[in-house]
Amino acid sequence: MSLGADVVRWIRKRTKIPNFHARWIRRSFSPDIQISALSCPRGNAKTWLYGWLGACAMTPGSPLWREGVEVLGVSASFEQSRVMMNFLRANVEGNGELYRHLDSGQRLALTHSRTNTKMRILSSSGKRAMGLSQFHTILADEPGSWEERGGELMWNALRQSLGKLPGQRLLLIGTRAPAPENGWWPSLLESGSFGRQHVELVAAPDDAPWDSWTTIRKVNPLVSVSAELRKTTLAERDEARRNQSLIPAFRAFRLNQMVETTKAVLVPAETWRRVEAREVPPREGKPILGLDLGSERSWSGAWALWSNGRAEAYALAPGIPDLAEREKQDAMPRGIYRKLYDDGVLLVDEGLRVSRPEVLIDHLVDVGIDPELVLADRFCLGALRDAIDGRWPIAERVTRWSEATEDIAAFRKLAEDGPLSIVPQCRALARVSLGQAHVKSDDQGSLRIEKKQHGRSRDDVAVAATLAAGEVVRRARVMPRPRWRLVGMSG
Numbered sequence: 001m002s003l004g005a006d007v008v009r010w011i012r013k014r015t016k017i018p019n020f021h022a023r024w025i026r027r028s029f030s031p032d033i034q035i036s037a038l039s040c041p042r043g044n045a046k047t048w049l050y051g052w053l054g055a056c057a058m059t060p061g062s063p064l065w066r067e068g069v070e071v072l073g074v075s076a077s078f079e080q081s082r083v084m085m086n087f088l089r090a091n092v093e094g095n096g097e098l099y100r101h102l103d104s105g106q107r108l109a110l111t112h113s114r115t116n117t118k119m120r121i122l123s124s125s126g127k128r129a130m131g132l133s134q135f136h137t138i139l140a141d142e143p144g145s146w147e148e149r150g151g152e153l154m155w156n157a158l159r160q161s162l163g164k165l166p167g168q169r170l171l172l173i174g175t176r177a178p179a180p181e182n183g184w185w186p187s188l189l190e191s192g193s194f195g196r197q198h199v200e201l202v203a204a205p206d207d208a209p210w211d212s213w214t215t216i217r218k219v220n221p222l223v224s225v226s227a228e229l230r231k232t233t234l235a236e237r238d239e240a241r242r243n244q245s246l247i248p249a250f251r252a253f254r255l256n257q258m259v260e261t262t263k264a265v266l267v268p269a270e271t272w273r274r275v276e277a278r279e280v281p282p283r284e285g286k287p288i289l290g291l292d293l294g295s296e297r298s299w300s301g302a303w304a305l306w307s308n309g310r311a312e313a314y315a316l317a318p319g320i321p322d323l324a325e326r327e328k329q330d331a332m333p334r335g336i337y338r339k340l341y342d343d344g345v346l347l348v349d350e351g352l353r354v355s356r357p358e359v360l361i362d363h364l365v366d367v368g369i370d371p372e373l374v375l376a377d378r379f380c381l382g383a384l385r386d387a388i389d390g391r392w393p394i395a396e397r398v399t400r401w402s403e404a405t406e407d408i409a410a411f412r413k414l415a416e417d418g419p420l421s422i423v424p425q426c427r428a429l430a431r432v433s434l435g436q437a438h439v440k441s442d443d444q445g446s447l448r449i450e451k452k453q454h455g456r457s458r459d460d461v462a463v464a465a466t467l468a469a470g471e472v473v474r475r476a477r478v479m480p481r482p483r484w485r486l487v488g489m490s491g
Contacts, residue, residue, distance in 0.1 A: 004029035006063035011052050014091075020221055021049050024200050028171055033198045034162050037172040039189050040202035041256040043229045044222050046173045050141050051087025053171065057137050058088070058112060058119050059095055064137060066117070069165070072135040073121035074154060076145035081108050081121040084141055088119065124151045136165055140172040144179035144186075155184050176203070177252035177259065178441055186258055203256035210251050211237050219255055243416055244268050266408065266437040266449070266462055267415045272430075278421035281308040288475075289364070289371035289392070290467030292460040293357050293380040300360050301433065301460030304369050305468040307475070309419030312369065313426040313461045315340070315433070316360040319350040330458065336432065345429045357387035365391070375467040397467055404448035407470030408439060414469050429461060437462035 004026035011017050011025075020040070028036035040046065050073070057064040057071045073088075075081045085101075085108050092099060098113040108121040124146035138158055146154065162168045172188075179185040193199050208215045216233060217223055223230040233254055240246040245268055252259040267275075287304040294300045300316040317326065323337040340346035347363055349355035357380070374394045376384055381396060388394060397403065414420035422430055437459040440450040449463055 003031075003063055007053070007056055010056055010062050015052070017049075017052075018045065018221055018225075020200075020202065021045070025053075027198050027200075028169070030198075032196060034168065034196040035159065035170045035172075036198040037188055038200050038202075039174060039176055039256060041220050042175055042253045043226075043233065044202075044220060046175075047084060047087060047141060050084055050139055050173055051091050053137075053139055054084070054088040054119055055091035058092055058099075058110060058117065060097060060112070060115070066136045067115045068117055069136040070117070071119040072138045073119060073141065074124060074138070074146075074158070075121060075141045076124055076147075076151075078106075078108075078123045080141065080145075081123055085110065085121055122154075124154050135161065136168060138168075138170045140170065140174075142174035143172050144174050144177050146179075146185075148180065148183065152184050175253060175256055177256075201256075203258075204251075206257060208255075210247065210255060211241055216254065244270055245412055245416060264439045264441075266434055266439055266466075267412055271412075271415050272434060275415050275420050275422060276427055278309070278418065280421045280423050281306070281310050281419075283310060283368075284308055286370055286372035287312075288468045288471045289369065289374045290464035290469075290471075291360075291374055291376040291384065292463040292467070293376065293384055294355070294460055295380060299458055299460045300355060300357060301462070301464040302360055302364060303461060303464035303468045304364070304371065305420075305465070305472050307472060309414065309421050311420060311422045311426070311430075311465070311468075312367075313422065313430050313433070313465070314345050314347065314360065314363060314367075315429060315458075315461050316347045316349060316355050316357075316363075318353050318355045319348050320353045323348065332432070332458075336428075340429050340432070343425050343428065345426050357383050361387040361391075373471065375471055377467075395471075397470075403470075404466070405446045406474075407466040408447045408449070410473035411466045411469035413473060420469075430465075433459055433461035433465075 007029055008017065008022045008025050012022075021038075024036070024038045027033065028038075038046070038049075053064070054071065054073060056062045057066075059065060060067070073081070073084055075084055082103070085103075088110060089099075089101065092110075100111040100113055102109040102111070109118055111118045124143075138161075140158065143151065143155070158170055162170060172185075174185070176186055176189060189199055189201050191197070191199070202219050202221075204210070204215050204219045213234075216237065220229070220233060223233055236246075236250055236254060240250040247268075248259045248264055251257045284306060287306045287310075290303045290305070292301045302314045304312045317323070317337075321329070323341060327334060327337050337346060341348060347359055349359050371392050374384075374388065374392050375397045376394065378396050381394075385394060397407075411420075437449050439447050441447055449459060449466070
């Protein structure tokens with residue numbers, strides 16, 4: 001382990017290094033290791049460690065210095081690559097050497113001027129996963145945040161590039177999340193150390209009490225030396241205690257547990273039980289109506305939301321196949337669709353494989369819903385205009401990541417803090433739809449609802465609910481202008 005010990009000594013001459021970082025470095029640079037991974041919670045100086053390893057490789061006379069040989073860095077995004085480059089540049093400043101820095105908007109590189117030794121930093125796009133065999137040391141930052149498809153391509157390319165130069169190593173540093181549970185990064189961590197692979201996983205046991213300070217401190221070594229990290233972590237824990245929808249993120253990022261954060265529920269079951277327990281106020285004024293119209297054989301969903309929190313939900317299904325057959329296809333409990341139909345909240349467009357939007361609109365009129373505004377995605381907007389036939393104003397809600405994030409956050413806020421409530425006859429339909437609504441997060445933390453089962457998820461009512469909630473919350477704030485475009489008015 002002499003090379004690893006030399007690297008630790010080199011870093012310690014310049015800065016303090018946590019003991020668990022030092023242990024990992026010593027093992028990672030032993031002669032029998034080619035791939036080494038370190039996973040620990042956020043805030044434990046992983047990117048800092050990345051920057052010092054890069055500086056060691058880019059400083060003449062250091063243990064990792066190989067004159068004329070390139071070093072590679074890989075990160076989740078180009079912006080994160082810039083963060084990593086800033087750490088690297090700060091760590092080589094003042095060492096008496098001259099460097100050239102390249103930031104073209106597409107490429108990032110630091111070059112030692114005298115010897116042309118270079119470190120390049122790439123984002124995790126699969127398009128860049130070519131020609132990687134010339135690198136001596138490869139440093140991968142936060143693999144759990146890499147693009148799902150492109151990241152896997154990059155991982156395969158990096159792994160296959162090893163063995164073409166003497167002493168090549170691939171070092172991966174990051175939290176488990178937000179990678180999908182069956183993705184390559186969690187699988188690598190779970191496989192542990194064997195052969196030429198070394199893995200160190202710092203994570204709380206799944207059955208440990210998530211909000212216990214003993215649990216938190218054990219897997220976050222730096223909270224004992226960093227007052228700011230301790231303060232931030234405790235604040236996040238206390239917030240998660242108050243708002244249970246934040247618990248999965250706390251467990252994933254502060255305890256490094258394998259929690260399904262990329263496909264999370266829209267609201268936790270406990271939160272929804274509180275929604276159903278609230279007293280339902282009467283209809284006062286006009287509601288906001290969210291609509292999610294299905295295409296082909298999909299369902300359509302409607303969610304009427306009043307400013308006092310009252311909510312009513314309705315859905316429309318095609319008549320072919322019938323409800324019993326549809327239950328089998330959707331793997332739903334037997335008789336649940338029939339019960340929703342008998343309760344008058346699930347409509348069926350008998351004899352048709354593709355339902356007509358006007359059936360749902362006419363039913364809303366029949367039950368006395370007269371919305372102030374209808375919000376819908378631009379998809380099927382023409383059919384919606386025809387169905388409404390000038391009775392209500394329609395606003396097109398563009399469901400980009402940013403807009404979807406705002407609407408989802410609004411629905412969660414109304415559910416968690418109030419005053420969201422739902423009339424008793426609509427509760428079963430809401431439960432079915434919420435159970436099918438999975439929320440996906442991108443690399444920047446933006447959210448949107450994705451289909452759990454393509455073409456067979458009954459999340460339409462939940463999607464409509466987020467549209468309505470987003471508008472109600474926006475109206476409760478002072479906004480400079482609406483984020484939708486009016487596309488229809490009553491005559």
